[in-house]
Amino acid sequence: MSLLQVRNISKSFGGVKAVDDVSFDLPAGQLLALLGPNGAGKSTCFNILNGQYRPDAGSVLFDGRRIDGMKPRDIWRLGVGRTFQISATFASMTALENVQMALISRERKLFQLWSPAASLYRDEAMVLLEQVGMAAQAERACGVLAYGDIKRVELAVALANRPRLLLMDEPTAGMAPQERNALMALTKKLVVERNLSVLFTEHSMDVVFTFADRMIVLARGQLIAEGDGDVIRNHPKVQEVYFGSGKTFEKQDISHAGKSI
Numbered sequence: 001m002s003l004l005q006v007r008n009i010s011k012s013f014g015g016v017k018a019v020d021d022v023s024f025d026l027p028a029g030q031l032l033a034l035l036g037p038n039g040a041g042k043s044t045c046f047n048i049l050n051g052q053y054r055p056d057a058g059s060v061l062f063d064g065r066r067i068d069g070m071k072p073r074d075i076w077r078l079g080v081g082r083t084f085q086i087s088a089t090f091a092s093m094t095a096l097e098n099v100q101m102a103l104i105s106r107e108r109k110l111f112q113l114w115s116p117a118a119s120l121y122r123d124e125a126m127v128l129l130e131q132v133g134m135a136a137q138a139e140r141a142c143g144v145l146a147y148g149d150i151k152r153v154e155l156a157v158a159l160a161n162r163p164r165l166l167l168m169d170e171p172t173a174g175m176a177p178q179e180r181n182a183l184m185a186l187t188k189k190l191v192v193e194r195n196l197s198v199l200f201t202e203h204s205m206d207v208v209f210t211f212a213d214r215m216i217v218l219a220r221g222q223l224i225a226e227g228d229g230d231v232i233r234n235h236p237k238v239q240e241v242y243f244g245s246g247k248t249f250e251k252q253d254i255s256h257a258g259k260s261i
């Protein structure tokens with residue numbers, strides 16, 4: 001049984017069918033890309049999966065349990081994390097403090113005032129920062145970190161809740177190609193090491209074809225294709241949707257990817 005089972009979900013806004021009868025599976029330990037042109041329904045799909053929207057129809061099962069219609073916080077508690085396009089770290093706090101905050105929040109320890117916050121989960125936070133290659137910058141404020149490094153801290157923050165499924169909304173947006181590859185190589189490493197499932201949206205086809213295990217493609221709310229790189233690259237409906245968009249489907253050279261990890 002797949003960790004995530006999406007069955008016939010639909011969501012409309014007024015007359016617009018943002019998501020139209022979409023079904024897919026995501027097994028544990030897989031990096032699945034959600035593709036589609038602007039307005040295809042990717043964000044709406046994400047918002048259904050993490051509980052921000054209740055679907056008009058269909059169901060979402062996480063580890064065999066129905067989560068559609070549950071509150072975002074309850075879904076998060078079950079082990080569904082999410083990273084956003086806009087930075088979710090606190091700029092004035094250090095990388096370490098950001099991860100500590102996430103750990104404190106997981107354990108609901110915020111009001112245990114007899115324990116000084118600065119020492120809470122310090123070791124566990126350091127382990128997470130090490131995993132994302134940020135241990136050396138643990139004491140630096142997030143506001144002064146390079147963009148790619150902030151993304152790594154966000155990943156550590158997301159991992160603090162020990163998610164089994166991570167939803168990543170355009171994780172490499174605004175990054176230089178080298179940085180993109182490093183972040184996705186790191187994500188892939190975490191997927192393998194932690195048996196984590198990741199669903200991510202991405203506009204860079206290079207990133208998708210290099211790192212994703214599998215892809216699903218949406219167009220006008222409908223799932224039009226599903227498969228590995230070769231299937232998607234040669235799929236007539238995908239070619240039709242992307243024709244003239246300037247996107248390429250070539251596999252890139254990643255011999256330097258992840259060097260900084």
Ligand SMILES: Nc1ncnc2c1ncn2[C@@H]1O[C@H](COP(=O)(O)OP(=O)(O)OP(=O)(O)O)[C@@H](O)[C@H]1O
Pocket residue numbers: 013016017018036037038039040041042043044045
């Ligand atoms: N809250 C909303 N109210 C009204 N219409 C919406 C809302 N959210 C999404 N839509 C519409 O639903 C359709 C799908 O939007 P969605 O944001 O899910 O697409 P997307 O694939 O994430 O696009 P992008 O890549 O541009 O972020 C679009 O036509 C959009 O205008």
